[in-house]
Amino acid sequence: DAGVIQSPRHEVTEMGQEVTLRCKPISGHNSLFWYRQTMMRGLELLIYFNNNVPIDDSGMPEDRFSAKMPNASFSTLKIQPSEPRDSAVYFCASSPGRGWADTQYFGPGTRLTVL
Amino acid sequence: KNEVEQSPQNLTAQEGEFITINCSYSVGISALHWLQQHPGGGIVSLFMLSSGKKKHGRLIATINIQEKHSSLHITASHPRDSAVYICAVDEETSGSRLTFGEGTQLTVNP
DSSP states (O other): OOOOEEEOSEEEEOTTOOEEEEEEOOTTOOEEEEEEEETTTEEEEEEEEETTEEEEOTTOOSTTEEEEEEETTEEEEEESSOOGGGOEEEEEEEESSSTTSSOOEEOOOEEEEEO | OOOEEEEOSEEEEETTOOEEEEEEESSOEEEEEEEEEOTTSOEEEEEEESSEEEEETTEEEEEETTTTEEEEEESSOOGGGOEEEEEEEEESSSSSOEEEOOOEEEEEEO
């Protein structure tokens, strides 16, 4: 298996633009997680899906952020409109089990820069 | 909210030394994870613990539920162990919430 795949790996955009990050989890995994990492705040959970259903989105910063998982093999994280404070590395991870009761497998991350 | 504290924040060692990184948390948990983040940014899950001890190669992770404390040990450290080690806890009563420590930056010199 190729592991968790994220695209793009790097994204540079201007303030106010829409940004869409993509994730393909490991086949057969039931849980998918989106995380954000910044120097100031470290790693933070944004949202967690189980069997394509959002279970906990309390980490999503505000209405500008939205995430979808239309099927078991694809998820998106969208920021609209983007702001400079959204600049961070965004990681997607998947897990065979439910929640954090199982090992997580991380993607390589998307480094987002909002100018 | 669970407070997760790691110590030390930074650690420099000589190749071959035995290394210990500590993680303390404030409320009951159902699981604790140790993650490794390499200089290139990639994150790898090392261990998931709910009790006792786990070993993988030169890495050993222990957890004491009563004392709300976990340790990650590296035996015979090597420069390739240089990375940030992050502790994360899954709270018992949160439903689905993972709280991360700030990480420990480990540098192993040859």
